[in-house]
Amino acid sequence: MALGKDYVGQDCSLSRALELLGERWTLLVVQNALYGVRRFNDFQVRLDIPKAVLSDRLARLTEGGVLEKRQYQPSPPRYEYLLTDAGIELWPVIYTLSVWGRRHIGGEPPRLFRHADCGSALLPSSDCPECGPVAPADVEMYPGPGPKRDDPVSRAMNRPRRLLEPVVPAAP
Amino acid sequence: MALGKDYVGQDCSLSRALELLGERWTLLVVQNALYGVRRFNDFQVRLDIPKAVLSDRLARLTEGGVLEKRQYQPSPPRYEYLLTDAGIELWPVIYTLSVWGRRHIGGEPPRLFRHADCGSALLPSSDCPECGPVAPADVEMYPGPGPKRDDPVSRAMNRPRRLLEPVVPAAP
DNA sequence: AGTGTTGGTTCAATGAATGAACCGGGGTAG
DNA sequence: CTACCCCGGTTCATTCATTGAACCAACACT
Structure with a gap:
């Protein structure tokens, strides 16, 4: 580095x-x-x-x-x-650090995460409270209350979607 | 920053x-x-x-x-x-990232971690496989196979001890 | 022939990291 | 009383990383 x-x-x-x-x-x-x-x-x-x-x-x-x-x-x-x-496999690290930031620094989250199979919001550990560990491909991401960037890529990311699902920004 | x-x-x-x-x-x-x-x-x-x-x-x-x-x-x-x-509360972040480094970059760990109450090695999430989430104060740290630094502080850290327990380096 | 998109590289200016030197308050050994 | 050491820093010149703007080349489209 x-x-x-x-x-x-x-x-x-x-x-x-x-x-x-x-x-x-x-x-x-x-x-x-x-x-x-x-x-x-x-x-x-x-x-x-x-x-x-x-x-x-x-x-x-x-x-x-x-x-x-x-x-x-x-x-x-x-x-x-x-x-x-x-x-x-960096997903738990990133999610956990992100939750820490929200708790201890503040701000509203622009995106929320839940287990796609059962709909439960994830624990800070990135596990599902009902089902235990969840693979990133089974995590669904959807818009939260926080502010969002306004560029074509961010906009494409704001409809509910799974992690790792390729972003396809609209042309304009 | x-x-x-x-x-x-x-x-x-x-x-x-x-x-x-x-x-x-x-x-x-x-x-x-x-x-x-x-x-x-x-x-x-x-x-x-x-x-x-x-x-x-x-x-x-x-x-x-x-x-x-x-x-x-x-x-x-x-x-x-x-x-x-x-x-x-940053303990899970640091532990998880550290486990990722060991798995994907390699090297032997100089320190290992277990749940002090039951002796089980921690999961990558920093939870105990038997008891679930573990507070940092209940994590015991002990020497692993990897190389260790040789300075008074590191030496004091190498006997088994709990997280957060103050390090008291020897005089010499 | 000209314009746009993608995926970059180059470069001068600015801002951080490094390591060595220095410093001041207070013990402590002679 | 003097000298020396420890702890917890600060200061500073040099080196390195980041920034943002400009440039570039390959290709497609009109």
């Missing part, structure tokens, strides 16, 4: 995870990938992130095994970034 | 949490606080972090309600930084 290169001399797994995930914007990129964002431009529009940084983060996440870059059409050549299994 | 100041324009609770916790070193400071580190010098010795950065991070975490600065003796004036309830 950063300056002294990395967390040299740290002995724990957390420092190793943070070398890959702890840079500015990185966790937000993974979050949006879980929300179904896959394409360079869509990340850029939704995050308002400098393209150079986005490019760097996508490359590092790909190299680190969290994303996989795939060409989804040959001509014109177009690419998408898909979460690997390792990337999908 | 960083340059464009913060994650302006982001709508989610994750970005708000990351403005406080997402800077370099911050989450490692919280982790060590959970492990029982309380004093400026002990953080500095164990993390090998520039003092100016540590000073900044402790101040921001205090201001953000994650730590509380307390004078624990009048003369010579000495201070300690204690986790607030909000800070203690």
